[in-house]
Amino acid sequence: MKRMNTSKPSRQMIRCLILMMLISVTSLACGNTSEPKVTPVFSAERSYGYLKKICRLRSRMSGSPGMAEQQKIISEHFRKLKAKVHFQSFDAPHPLTGNPVRMNNMIISWYPETKKRILLACHYDTRPYPDLDRTQPRGLFIGANDGASGVAFLMELGNVMHELKISHGYGIDFVFFDGEELVYRENDPYFLGSKYFANQYKTQTRDFEYVYGILFDMIADKNLMIYMEKNSIKYAPELTRSIWQAAQKTGVRQFIPKVKFEIRDDHLPLNEIAHIPTCDIIDFDYPVWHTTRDIPRYCSGTSMAKVGKVIIYWLQNIP
DSSP: OOOOOOOHHHHHHHHHHHHHHHHHHHHHHHOOOOOOOOOOOOHHHHHHHHHHHHHTTTTOOOTTTHHHHHHHHHHHHHEEEEEEEEEEEEEEOOOOTOEEEEEEEEEESTTTTOSSEEEEEEEEOSSSSSSSOOSTTOOOOOOOOOOOOOOHHHHHHHHGGGGGOGGGGOOEEEEEEOOOOSSSSSTOOHHHHHHHHHHHHHSSSSSEEEEEEEEEEOOOOOOOOEEEEEHHHHHHHHHOOOOOOHHHHTOOTTTEEEEEEEEOOOOHHHHHTTTOOOEEEEEOOTTTTTTTTTTTGOOOHHHHHHHHHHHHHHHHHHH
């Protein structure tokens, strides 16, 4: 009877075991104990669809039926995504009549139990009239880029939030500011929603802290060019530079690492009142700003997706 030669298979088995142990040790040393980081894709087509849906409401001035319908759309969208939706309500006097106008900042919270948080914001009201339109300064103002682009951007970003590995485990709040420009005359007050939000953050008892804030305004221009903004560099230099570095690392050349405009926007109350270091991401080279031609035709989902690519990378690599 032949005897089985067991010596050779034993050596092979030992070699395999040693090799497996070496691979395991190497993986541990390199920190590869979890799944590789997956970068979600921000959909240009879907974000542009949201922009068009919002613009079909026509005017979304504070206190208007269009604004109420927009609030319903936003609430339903984020509740379906299992985010916490909160209305921060207050009244502000109408600039012309003095009658109270009900304002509603909308706060969408992801991981609400987390104490260290990042604020991502936009304004979602539209100006009463297209005051810079040469032929129709009292015409219908749709505000596709100046209003709807920020809303559409955050709606699409919400679709990928559960796929994101947020750096440092920060919680995230999306905030939609009301009353950014309920403005009929030159001296009418701006930034009603962000001022109220900032004062509440400063004065009310809370158990959380915003580490950084980013404001998105006019980010859907087909010819996208986003420069660093002067007040952002002044109040939040490290944050601002880190976002433009993220653009460089992701190959998004539409973020131009030069300072160009000084913009008064919703980031000022966040910086000056609430002391939240906040950067304004805004493309102010928009030829149809505050005119009847600020409509979806002059906007691009591809532009919003470029901003989305940068922000997704930044959220996963917050310094």
